[in-house]
Amino acid sequence: MDFTQIIGHEDIIKHFKSSIEMDRISHAYIICGEEDCGKKSLAKSFAKTLQCEKEGTEPCNECQSCHQAETGNHPDIIRVSHEKAAVITVDEIREQVVNSISVKPYKSKYKIYIIEDAQLMNQQAQNALLKTIEEPPEYGIIILLTTGMDKLLPTIVSRCIVLNTKPVKERDIMDYLTHNLGLSEEKAVFCMEYAQGNLGKAIKLATNDDYAMLVNSVIKLETNIYDMDMESIQEAITDAEHFKFNVSEYLDLMMMWYRDILMLKVTGKIDKIMFKDQYSIIKKQASYLSYNELEKKSQAIEKAKTRLNANAKFEDVMKLLIMSLKEI
Numbered sequence: 001m002d003f004t005q006i007i008g009h010e011d012i013i014k015h016f017k018s019s020i021e022m023d024r025i026s027h028a029y030i031i032c033g034e035e036d037c038g039k040k041s042l043a044k045s046f047a048k049t050l051q052c053e054k055e056g057t058e059p060c061n062e063c064q065s066c067h068q069a070e071t072g073n074h075p076d077i078i079r080v081s082h083e084k085a086a087v088i089t090v091d092e093i094r095e096q097v098v099n100s101i102s103v104k105p106y107k108s109k110y111k112i113y114i115i116e117d118a119q120l121m122n123q124q125a126q127n128a129l130l131k132t133i134e135e136p137p138e139y140g141i142i143i144l145l146t147t148g149m150d151k152l153l154p155t156i157v158s159r160c161i162v163l164n165t166k167p168v169k170e171r172d173i174m175d176y177l178t179h180n181l182g183l184s185e186e187k188a189v190f191c192m193e194y195a196q197g198n199l200g201k202a203i204k205l206a207t208n209d210d211y212a213m214l215v216n217s218v219i220k221l222e223t224n225i226y227d228m229d230m231e232s233i234q235e236a237i238t239d240a241e242h243f244k245f246n247v248s249e250y251l252d253l254m255m256m257w258y259r260d261i262l263m264l265k266v267t268g269k270i271d272k273i274m275f276k277d278q279y280s281i282i283k284k285q286a287s288y289l290s291y292n293e294l295e296k297k298s299q300a301i302e303k304a305k306t307r308l309n310a311n312a313k314f315e316d317v318m319k320l321l322i323m324s325l326k327e328i
């Protein structure tokens with residue numbers, strides 16, 4: 001993996017390359033963007049380039065450092081790990097960053113720390129990290145990857161160079177899906193619309209083993225939702241349970257259904273909707289759902305996501321969600 005293989009994110013790559021050229025590397029970076037959008041690829045490519053023995057603006061992919069970076073075995077590129085899914089603790093930051101950064105790099109110019117999901121650091125963890133970011137050793141570089149800035153302390157943010165990812169161009173996503181993944185035009189358009197500029201998200205849906213089943217399950221639920229009785233709601237939940245491990249995709253697809261209705265209400269055009277083959281049903285639902293109701297339905301899906309992330313029982317969350325989506 002290097003910059004040449006990254007699709008989109010031209011601005012961030014340009015920033016990294018010019019900072020290498022001008023020898024003005026910062027000690028702390030934040031790369032911010034939604035899940036799967038390419039933050040990790042950017043950080044890994046930057047780290048690999050910085051450590052490359054040839055010291056260019058692209059890694060040479062031949063030296064020992066490049067090989068070690070590629071296989072994830074570079075002694076001076078440290079990926080901070082955390083034990084619990086929902087939090088990065090102060091002990092983890094102390095052990096893996098604060099205490100180890102004072103030890104000089106093993107063999108490279110820099111010692112680079114990549115902290116994924118930095119938004120999961122609790123207050124104490126961030127305070128511990130702050131001291132290091134305030135007074136880093138000459139060779140120390142910390143790269144924070146985050147899905148949102150609101151959970152990070154302003155004192156941390158103000159000491160970092162903040163790089164916000166932008167959506168990847170539709171054309172580039174289509175190119176990748178049709179050429180690299182060999183998708184049909186129709187499937188590629190669907191996945192591209194779904195991903196809204198996030199290539200990783202498009203790839204995840206496109207390469208899902210149960211792609212057709214997943215999409216059909218959401219369509220079945222959304223097209224029948226206003227005629228469902230308790231029995232068919234139970235059936236729909238059982239059906240959705242099959243995608244328990246792809247539940248964010250399931251809910252995102254549901255979200256796109258309401259986005260389609262909104263798009264159709266606003267523009268009146270079929271070309272911007274994702275579920276094109278469900279046009280007549282979407283049009284019908286658009287005629288009786290108000291903007292206010294559409295907003296409420298999106299909120300209900302967001303709420304379900306939050307509850308599932310907090311480990312609420314799948315069946316309960318889905319039941320409540322379907323019940324509130326049914327309401328008009």
Ligand SMILES: [Zn+2]
Pocket residue numbers: 051052053054059060061062063064065066
């Ligand atoms: Zn190299």
